[in-house]
Amino acid sequence: MRLPDGSVALHIGPHKTGTTTMQAALWANRHLLAEQGVDYPGVRRHEMDATMAVALGKVDPGKKLAAHRDHWYSLVEQMQAREARLSVFSSEFYCEADAARRREVLERLGPHTYVIVTLRPIVRLIASQWQQYTQNQLTIPYLEWLRDVVNNPEGSSLSPSFWRRHRHDLLVRRWAADVGTDRLVVVVADERDHRSLPEAFEELLGVAPGSLEAPKERLNRSLTFDEVTLMLEFNKRHRDVGWDQADYNRFIRFGAARGVQARPANPLDQPVLTPQWAIDRALEIGEMMAADIAASGVTVVGSLAQLYDPAFAPPAGENTPIGTVRPDVLAGFASGLINRMDDVRNTPSPRPAAGAVERAAWARRRSSEPELIADDLQRLESRLQQLREALAQRAAEGQPGRSRVLMELTRRLRRRLGR
């Protein structure tokens, strides 16, 4: 299937279905795509903050909601101004939008929007999603978490977002109700062929084969059981000490965890193993969801039967608990954390919503460079003065009268006449 010219492709994930790979491919090949009339608006691989702001109405602690929301609107304006043959927006965070926010997104993107949902068997992504949660403060061990999640497909109490993301049938029906079944495309990637997802996108976007070759670097790999155990134990400490959530996001989620992922997984490490009872239950849920999606009337690229085929289930088992961590794994954690601390020294002032550790890290590193501090002081004092004057002027002006409105109209008229 090829989307009609003039369409906007809105790829809404959900999480762990190849979104990172697709975003990396779209970003790395954006110039090649532009030559073929396809626009991928944005200034980074994944506009996560902007999408969260508009789709969820929130951003991570330490970040500014209004600024990121404005950025998303500006991306839409850029997209509309460029008038490309096709435009693509991709983020797994769209999948969690409530009805009002879905409406807002679809209205802004325009009437020619097609929603693309990428799907993988639930049985294959469940362990991966748990280890992703452990990179965001989860402290619940896998088996306990699994029992809650797979036995409550109507809603998990431990991770409420899990089924909001992964009741794939309900996700498809929600968006199909908003956009129309003829405007929703489900892509089921072939688990045996890593090219199947980019190929499906190449066909949808009407670009040459190979235009969405993903970069070679391994992005966002899953953590091994050894690595995830370290995350889990650290999360418990973080919770007990009561450090800021903003600091967790900055230094652990996007620092330490990234540092661990940056090193290749040790082949001797155990992967996170899912026990047979949970695999069986996940396959049942997958079959139920596949039937519902088939009945929904949306377009399906690929085979829905893969979503519950036992042949694609991971090897069953249970991990042996571990009480130690290898020095290289710990080094990945530590270097990721310290590198993130070093990053903050490059900003001319601490972020207003920074956590206590971030402020201390900034001060400590910045204070070792006195000439930078002198520049910072001068720049900030001057900026503060400008803002004070602007506020005072606004207060003095009050409501603009007839003469000021006339002056503004005259100014515009003169500009238009070139005088």
Added chain:
Amino acid sequence: MPILSVPAGYPGVNSFATQTWWQTLPGHGSRVSEEVLEQGVACWTVDLEGLADRTTLVLVSAVAEWLPRAPVADMVAELLTWGSRLCDLVAATEVDRVQIVLGGPEPRDETELLALASGFRLPQPSPTLTDSEGPLRDFMNATLASLSATGQAASQTAVNDAVHVLRRGIDPTPALDVAEAEQLRAAGREVVAALVASGASVSGAKDLLQWPLPSVDGAIPMPVAVDAMAEILQSELEGASETAADVERVAQLAADVAAHRERLAALDEKDPPLAALPGRELLARLWRIR
């Protein structure tokens, strides 16, 4: 007057505070004096310029350095008694603040004494590792190799802090089995919690009273690993003794700028400036004002 009191050393506490040490302070004859507290503990007092208030400083040493070896139940009892004695000292001390510093280098001069008494840490030297400390060396080398900004003093300090925790936490010649070591670790946590609850300001390495655990097959015990990573964050918070007033001023100015910018944005949203209004709206206003 800002007076610093330093109880005389006993096992685990203020081992630096000796007659010889005080004699190194300039003008010690007129500034330093010795008195005896209510519980009979000798205490040095010194007027210390730069100190915010009347403070008592207690510098604690790592538990494995001073706790006498005995059957584990006796060691647990001894550690808890030691903790109670310290809490009693805090309760009986009539000063504005008691600063308990868990570990780190001993102060070498007045400046370092002031930093410790103010709740800041002293930078720890890079540890020299021996052949038997393979896991630590592997950790340190792998961490340093993965740092993006090499040569940053603050990064080196963070690595050093973590390695010091690992060295304290790994027992190269374990005399206790893991279960016994865990009992002592639980007692150590209890003492630190009691010190925090006593009302004293507690700074420094929170693992200091944790009994070390044996390494298994070259791997690092998980609780020790977590202690080390937590220490990187904690030492960042307490290690800013070198922070100049100018840095604080920058942080304050940045916050002020952000607040002013938000007020202006709110005004603009509520009542956009004329220059931002479309022409049609301007004409409509002109009509309304008539």
